[in-house]
């Protein structure tokens with residue numbers, strides 16, 4: 005999400021970054037470009053207007069501070085405004101002192117409420133809770149059936165009774181109390197914000213079960229209408245937060261800005277894929293940084309800590325620093341990296357990755373092939389790829405079920421990669437990393 | 452703690468290098484010669500006994516009309532147009548309002564500017580400062596966005612005809628299929644639905660309910676089965692039983708997932724093979740969709756070669772301008788509009804009726 009917006013801002017900023025001073029006309033034209041970038045990212049026209057106005061005001065106000073160049077003023081103002089609009093801290097759930105904690109899910113049709121409900125249930129399970137899913141979408145054909153299947157996948161029981169959604173929601177919360185579940189997640193039917201009858205119904209559900217948290221589920225691909233429907237849902241239900249879905253697409257996600265702006269409630273969770281685990285808390289400040297091209301290093305580090313084997317990672321680091329990174333290490337590290345999820349997702353969190361690579365169509369299947377080829381090599385071959393001659397190639401290709409050409413290509417690419425890493429300063433210890441080496445008590449030869 | 456930084460550094464380099472290899476490898480296509488024997492895991496097609504399609508259970512009510520469809524969309528334009536037509540002079544304020552109204556209907560920056568520039572030229576040429584001239588110019592500009600094309604749904608002369616319904620998740624594919632089945636049934640066609648969404652939980656159950664509602668037959672398989680085989684089996688059944696039409700439901704997929712788009716290519720090939728006659732590949736677009744809709748349209752057109760657009764959820768407060776942008780860019784017409792969740796809430800699209808409903812000033816209310 006937001007990648008495209010990030011690229012656009014980067015373009016705009018690059019152009020002005022070098023400038024000593026900006027004329028009023030230049031500021032105007034920059035703001036115009038920012039306006040277009042935001043509108044094309046689906047930020048609501050009205051929201052864009054006030055956004056641009058505020059950036060303009062703060063640029064004028066900041067003019068006196070000499071430590072920043074005019075361009076930096078603009079960048080700083082945009083950053084500040086984005087952070088403000090996206091909203092500061094992430095959601096911290098306060099559980100009801102008398103369980104269950106009741107969560108109500110609402111939204112338009114087709115936004116992904118049912119899936120999000122199941123994902124949220126799994127998330128609560130990972131927090132050590134025992135959720136119950138309640139299917140109160142009695143309108144869409146087979147919606148409850150869908151929830152039941154997802155409930156099995158999430159390892160969470162599902163409750164529903166035919167007939168009246170209000171009654172179902174109420175008996176669901178009673179059922180939770182009875183069987184000792186401490187969180188209840190109520191899935192409701194999709195409804196249009198202009199459908200008075202159905203909005204009354206969901207209000208009635210809310211009044212009946214008094215949820216601790218009410219989330220509006222919003223599709224990341226939504227356009228200008230986001231503000232209208234979000235406003236009505238907020239007036240009807242007093243929302244606590246937003247769950248943004250389908251972030252694994254390439255929508256520019258401006259609706260997130262708009263909705264945050266009009267309902268004044270933060271984005272609490274984001275849903276990023278078809279697997280139930282593709283769901284997490286949303287960290288607003290990190291997202292603002294990401295839009296401004298700094299990468300989401302914090303998220304990346306957290307994810308790394310969760311999934312990586314520290315020893316293997318550290319060994320790889322040492323080898324890299326020593327300039328001794330061979331195919332064996334590469335295989336080992338690749339398997340680690342794979343654990344972090346789809347490469348593309350991880351990649352998008354990295355700062356400073358060239359656009360061509362970031363946008364490359366990455367097929368995860370290629371990884372499997374690379375793995376197969378390296379696995380078919382002997383230890384000696386992995387340590388010293390130069391020894392791989394024609395006949396070894398044939399053997400390796402056969403072992404990996406591929407062609408000698410493919411093996412050759414991989415070897416060539418690995419060489420290129422080593423060169424690239426050397427040019428990135430990983431060929432030998434750099435001044436800043438020397439202390440770490442010394443601490444390890446090892447001396448490494450430069451290559 | 453140094454480990455954190457070390458991990459971060461290793462990751463950055465490793466990721467960059469891994470990606471480097473993979474991205475490059477991808478460009479050159481490491482080809483695997485190993486035959487991946489695709490086994491059709493589950494062959495058992497579970498299906499209820501077909502209802503006699505002759506006795507359609509559905510009574511088709513008169514089509515919901517366009518005016519109701521664009522009920523909410525009109526109010527924004529109507530306000531603007533009444534200002535114009537009330538003889539107010541064309542000033543900057545009016546142009547700004549026009550721009551905002553167009554942008555708010557998700558028409559996009561580019562088309563909005565195009566409409567406005569065109570209208571400006573017309574107003575200048577007419578040497579007029581009269582709002583009425585502007586209103587007429589805007590209408591003309593909007594009208595010229597639509598392609599000049601037949602908007603009827605195609606049937607093949609030789610049965611069975613196949614229609615493939617595609618789109619991203621949750622846009623209203625399955626619901627639109629239910630409505631289409633009713634429409635075709637009311638026309639005396641014998642219809643079978645292909646439950647080729649074998650991915651989403653309970654998707655086939657959902658389609659089955661629509662089959663029951665509309666008296667259509669249905670072919671379904673087990674969760675996770677190969678969608679192409681479901682389409683194939685539906686075509687076989689249609690041919691064997693002399694049905695006129697196969698409507699294939701497909702799993703919602705984001706156009707960014709290349710493996711799923713490849714699956715769609717394969718589905719299309721299956722739907723084209725004898726004895727089937729694929730005449731429509733309909734892309735369903737949700738009226739609430741923003742600028743991403745244009746990318747969806749592009750990508751689905753690339754993968755499946757779409758023949759028409761279905762604009763759903765126009766009964767909401769969203770204006771669906773993105774469908775217009777998609778129609779214009781791809782040259783593929785909007786053929787149908789969804790205006791609710793009931794079986795009759797589907798209208799055949801006509802640009803003129805649409806504009807009439809959208810821009811008409813007087814109201815009976």
Ligand SMILES: Nc1nc2c(ncn2[C@@H]2O[C@H](COP(=O)(O)OP(=O)(O)OP(=O)(O)O)[C@@H](O)[C@H]2O)c(=O)[nH]1
Pocket residue numbers: 113114144194196618619620621622623624625626627648651654701702703704763764765766767788789790791792796
């Ligand atoms: N108000 C309104 N709701 C609609 C319309 N068309 C579909 N819906 C609703 O939108 C939701 C999603 O519709 P589906 O038909 O399940 O969408 P789909 O594209 O098949 O979804 P997936 O198969 O999950 O990708 C359902 O709640 C439908 O009732 C419409 O024209 N108007």
Ligand SMILES: [Mg+2]
Pocket residue numbers: 624625626648654700701702703
């Ligand atoms: Mg469906």
